Amino acid sequence: MLKLRNLLAVGKGNNNAVRSLSTTPSCNDSESWFSKLLVRKIEPTKESHSRMLSDKEIIYALHTHNVRPDSMGSYLNNYKNTVALINEKKANLSTELVASWTVQVGDMDQCLHLWKYTGGFEKIDQAKDDLWNDPEYLSLMQERSKFLRSRHLQYLLAFSYWPQIASRTGKNIYEMRSYRLTPGTMIEWGNNWARAINYRQHNNEAFAGFFSQIGRLYNVHHIWCYKSLQDRKETREAAWRSPGWDECVAYTVPLIRDMHCRVLAPTEFSPSQ
Template sequence: MANSLKCFNAIPQNLRNISTSSAKNDAWLSKIFVRKIEPTKESHSRMLSDKEVIYALQTHNYRADSKKNYLNNVNNIVGWVSSQDSLNKNVQLVGSWTVNVGDQDQAIHLWKFVGGFQQIDKFNELTDTNGDYQKLRQEEGKLIRARHLQYLLAFSYWPQIVLRQPKNVYEIRSYALKPGTMIEWGNNWARAINFRKNNDEAFAGFFSQIGRLYNVHHIWCYENLNKRKETRESAWRSPGWDECVAYTVPLIREMHCRVMVPTEFSPTQ
């Protein structure tokens, strides 16, 4: 024992500090290794979502000088959809926003299709042959620079979407995941979402089915930007939140966030 102590004391102090620091780093690094999951014959969409509801996320980059005309056009499209009895109210606008922080001159619209892809097929058949709708789409084409459409499923562990009043600010955090990691993402976030329920900030959580694949979108709702700051700081003080973050970070290839404000005609404010 005495010889062991002599050997330890013979180690220079700076090397002892490195050893201690390395041990601490190893403890942290051990958290961020990707957890292994068992192979499965079930698709991740079936395992992570239990609703026969498809969401369409439209992203439009409108011309900087055409915002007002563009929003009027979208409002007219929303009115046309709501007037179609043949859709049986199974196609609904959930939220419509313009981006304040992030991609400028951009709007995001979230549509809900009750009845899955069968309802989307029905919607496409109707709009492809309707002259009024086609005129609205042609007008839209003159007002935008680019557009993208994704079909999404809602994560089953997220709270149900509840429309908000009065006016709030929203944040959409979008993640491009490594292929094959969606189930693991869901396993970790099924726990992580529990740390973000106290302030009723969780608005919606989706993963892509068609469009850019292995994409995840989390939409959060806050009273204002300062409330966002306070709520996120509160989550980091919750034991276990840091571990959830550590396990999900290695699954991400790319991520970005945008702060959005609702349009006047958005059902959720």
């Protein structure tokens, strides 16, 4: 790693050298140790990285709400009514709720709501104009503000190599693993995870994979679905026993600046249970 840093420092004066260096190897490269650090050359392109990795016609909005500890019941009832109102106007809004969760392990007194917009940012603009001129919606928003400590919104794109999002039934828990990547490494992340995801589809645990488009940038969210914490433990241990999984994971570690996970439980009004 020290040698790589020195090479990168030397290459700062040479733009071509910097562009051709990457920090992650492909999983199946069997050449020298240094060649394993070269996944691909990131050349100048007329196409954005987000276009390479995803379909920009479908945008996901992740709403993170930090709720007052004494107001969770009132907050959930308010949001349930908000979802019902939006569902009534669904034909005009081109949006739908994918899932809603409360955090069980991690950032407590927190709720996450994942919405899907079909038709790109144009539909988000239209939905915002429609809702912000609806007195009932504004009334629910004003009421909800009494129950909140803070909130955050991210617009996300789904990685094209992840399985299509499908609602789950029965009793499940979800794990959201969130990563903050070093700027400039999203292509390399996708290059490795396009292989790694193949090791995690046997039990249908892969729910969704996103990267941020607006909001906190270079954020990645992987969402997994399990029957229980014990099922999570057994599934993850099985993945580590699969030849190749450990290499794919190890190669993404240098790309991560920080990470955290949250265990989530679906709300009663969540379409995915």
